[in-house]
Amino acid sequence: MKKEVQVHSLFSDFDIYLFKSGKHYRLYEKFGAHIMEVNGEKGVYFAVWAPSAKSVSVIGDFNYWMEGEHPLNVRWDESGIWEGFIPGVQKGTKYKYKIQSHVNDQKLEKADPYALSCEHPPNTASVVWDLDYKWKDKKYLGTRKEMNRLDKPFSIYEVHLGSWRRNMDENRSLTYSEMATELVDYVRETGFTHVEFMPIMEYPYDPSWGYQLTGYFAPTSRFGTPQEFMELVDAFHKAGIGVILDWVPSHFPEDKHGLGLFDGSHLYEHPDPRRGYHPDWKSLIFNYGRNEVRSFLISNAAFWLDKYHVDGLRVDAVASMLYLDYSREDGEWEPNEHGGRENLEAISFLRDLNNEVYGSFEGVQTIAEESTSFPMVSKPVDLGGLGFGMKWMMGWMHDTLEYFKKDPIYRQYHQNDISFSMTYAFSENFTLPLSHDEVVYGKRSILGRMPGDEWQRFANLRLLYSYMFAHPGTNLLFMGAEIGQHEEWNYNGSLDWHLLQYDYHKGIKELITELNKLYKKQPALHEKQFSNEGFEWISYDDSQNSVLAFIRKGEDPKDSLVIVCNFTPNTLQDYSIGVPKAQKLKEIFNSDDKKFGGSGIKNKTLKVEKESFHGKEQSVKITIPPLGAVVFQIL
Known part of the structure; x- marks a missing residue:
């Protein structure tokens, strides 16, 4: 040579x-x-x-x-x-x-x-590699714009590829090719509309879960070749399921072979450690004011949408990018040119990013993991927003999990905690997340947070998921939550699939499957999921019984649904609620169904009475099962 x-x-x-x-x-x-x-x-x-x-x-x-x-x-x-x-x-x-x-x-x-x-x-x-691959998803891409609209169902299954399921005989993770069958079949079976992968870009350190990247343009070789990852995306598209990637433009590790001090200078990272070093993660922060770095990052986002046909990017740690004082004490940060704490260069970068993504790739979405009250994260750039399609609703997640941890006898004193999210639910296009971050570091699994005996714990879990799907917004559930995992997530192991031999765990999986069907089938649950026109309270102040009742609405008033949640283990019979003009209410979902592991307390089709209640001209008496959620169709 x-x-x-x-x-x-x-x-x-x-x-x-x-x-x-x-x-x-x-x-x-x-x-x-x-x-x-x-x-x-x-x-x-x-x-x-x-x-x-x-x-x-x-x-x-x-x-x-x-x-x-x-x-x-x-x-x-x-x-x-x-x-x-x-x-x-x-x-x-x-x-x-x-x-x-x-x-x-x-x-x-x-x-x-x-x-x-x-x-x-x-x-x-x-x-040295190439990206030669014969894609088979032309039909899917032709329908993606319609499927990924903000008035369509968006139910996301969050996955860590290394620990979803393992080949126990060889004690290894599944390959991309194996997941193209097993994972795709499972996500289709449970009814999720999208899968979200925790970072698949190459990363050196397994305990980072992929959030410390060194190979921004390379799918990790842990599970196979680039073409085999394309095969996985293709298989999801064939099944009509969208693929979202976690993407990390917020920081990168100091590994010697990586981007840090790349040519001996602070090339990719900001030279001032007050802006270029992250004290929590011991990592380096990109210099968003350097034009070549902005080109690198936005090109990277475009790369996955272009070459790997992915359908969306969930942008990690946006809050850490937006604020100069994020996780810093006084004296450890410097204000911007206007004396404020906002990182103006990062804000400009995020707007440029979203302008490029939405301008060049039809039918994709960007989702911000952003935990503060920074305004207009999911509003268009030309209206002064950051331009994301959606934003994680971290406040809902925190308040709801704190509420569910409480013994039901004390919930009457915390009614505002479970209803408060509705006061700001439409300020952004919110995704309700129960993510991987909530099942690690001693927080316990979602099931592990639930109080009471075994029956009550599983009933609480069924109620939590039902309330989540009935709440305005889209949904994200981390793997293992859908089978009632007992243990916290272990990145180095596998989900406890053996649990599905037990009825209560099998019932949770059946419940999630049924909720996904309901969410997709009922226009009232998705057509106006980001609009206050799609929601109306019936009752939010019955703290004594710890009951919430509300209406979800679609474009057609005939599609409206009545949802009632009972957050106590008491069966509430002849419970009156005011309802819109109707003749009957038909129960179409009940989290207490025996097939989910419940007690089987149901409502027959109910006749509406011309008796005013809750500010409505009509009312109906219903039975609300213990720790249960019921969805009624208005006839």
């Missing part, structure tokens, strides 16, 4: 202009390692950004990792880009960049920030 590096470039002058302006959103087509043919010779073109480098060479198993054997050429235009074509390098070649820096003359070995594939951790080399 020839040793010399040939001069070659994929960058036009306009590419360089866009890159330096922070407006190049397809950098993966230029940077990285690209298999190609130049002047009749097959090989690989390499390009890397390292403006503080004295020299950059490609080292790898093709040249025995010898520094200086294949030096790249620096561009003349002061872009800081080093590039060149090396004949004879093939797919599967392991490589890194050897960088000699102007800063203290230090020498660094770095993985390729744009690598399409990486070695299996703990090894850290990049791998």
Whole structure:
């Protein structure tokens, strides 16, 4: 093989202009390692950004990792880009960049920030790869815009691929290819509309769960090749299920082969530790004011939507990006130019991100994990918002789980905790999350929080999920919650699938399946899920009985549903509620159904009386089962 590096470039002058302006959103087509043919010779073109480098060479198993054997050429235009074509390098070649820096003359070995594939951790080399794959999801993509609209069902199953299910014979996680059958079949069976993967981009440290990334453009090699991950996405699309990826533009680890001090300088991270170092996570924070970094991050978001056909991005730790004083004491942060605590550069970056995503990819959604009251997170950029499609409703999650932890005898004193979310439910497009963060670090599993004896604990869990699906907004449930997992989540193990041999656990799974069917079938539960026009209280102040009653509405008034929740273990008979104009109420869902593990207390079709109650001209007497939720159709 020839040793010399040939001069070659994929960058036009306009590419360089866009890159330096922070407006190049397809950098993966230029940077990285690209298999190609130049002047009749097959090989690989390499390009890397390292403006503080004295020299950059490609080292790898093709040249025995010898520094200086294949030096790249620096561009003349002061872009800081080093590039060149090396004949004879093939797919599967392991490589890194050897960088000699102007800063203290230090020498660094770095993985390729744009690598399409990486070695299996703990090894850290990049791998020359391609993205050749014959997609079979054209029909699905043609319907995605309709399916992912904000007035459509959005029920998300959150998954950690390494611990969803394991091959016990070989004591390993399933591969992408195995999950293309087993996981897809399971999500389809339980009725979720979307699956959300905790980060699948390459990460070095298993206990980080993937939230400390080093390979932003490479699906982790733990479970297979890039093409096998494409096969998994394709299989979900064939089943009509959308795929959302957790995406982490908020911080990155200090691993020596990663982005930190990439060319000896603070290239990707902010140079001021008050803005460039995260004290909680011991990680580095991107410099959102540097144009080339903005181009890198937005290109990365576009990459997964473009090359892997994913249907949405759930953006991690947005609150940590928005505030300069996030998790910092006085004196540990510096105000912005207006004297405020907002990170103006990060806010601008998020708006640019959402403008690009929604402007270039039809039918996708971005979802913000944002835990503060920052305004207009899920409002359009042109109206002054951040431009996300949805935002996690962390307040609902916290208040609801705290309420359910209480012995039912004390719930009468905390009625406001369970009803308060409705006071702000329509200020954003909210997703109600019961996520992985709620079942770790001693918080216990969702079932483990429920009070009472075994029957009451499972009844409380059925009630919690039923209330969640009946509440305005979309839903997210972390894996294991749908089978009533006893133990906290273990990233290094498997869900306790053996629990499904027991009736109560089987009943929880059946309940979730039934709730997903109800959510998809009933327009009142999704058509106006983000609008106050889709919700009306019947009663929120019966603290003595710990009862909530409300109406959910769709576009057609005939689709309205009446939902009643009893948060005590007492059966409430002849309980009067006011109802809209109707002749009858028909029970269409009851969390106390015996098939879910309940006691089987039900309502027959009920005749509405012309007797005013709760401010309505008519009323009806119902039976509310213990620790139960009932959904009625208005006839």
